[in-house]
Amino acid sequence: MSPWKDELSELMNTIHEQQDRLNDYQAKLDEMSITTRSTDKTVEVTVDPKGGVTKIEFRNKKYRSMSGNSLGEVLVTTIKKAQSDLQNQIAEQLPDSPLDGVSTEDVLSGDVDLSKMFDVEKMIKDVSNDLFGTSP
Secondary structure, X not given: OOHHHHHHHHHHXXXXXXXXXXXXXXXXXXXXXXXXEOOOOOEEEEEOOOOOEEEEEEOOXXXXXXXXXXXXXXXXXXXXXXXXXXXXXXXXXXXXXXXXXXXXXXXXXXXXXXXXXXXXXXXXXXXXXXXXXXXX
């Protein structure tokens, strides 16, 4: 193999390792959620890693006697607490993004899809074809 092909092969291996780390990170992130109960124990809220509400459960019948404004306030407060709790959990369990220049906050905001960030196979093949006229 020529030195260029050796370097290209090494680069491809490095990129595959990076992809594996990204996929592992994304899988761990996707599995995370948290459930938080309101201070008065009336409502329980579950949120996903992006902060989306996936479940609201009323734990007792107290909500029936609450005004709409009071119930709304309990819901909003509990949702915000669940979102904050999950952010803290993620910061503890996944403190560092596996990708330089991309923060965990960027990933959580949904602005970055780690699995679609780049098409490594296509990039390598394009470079290889440009340099050598063949794919690795």
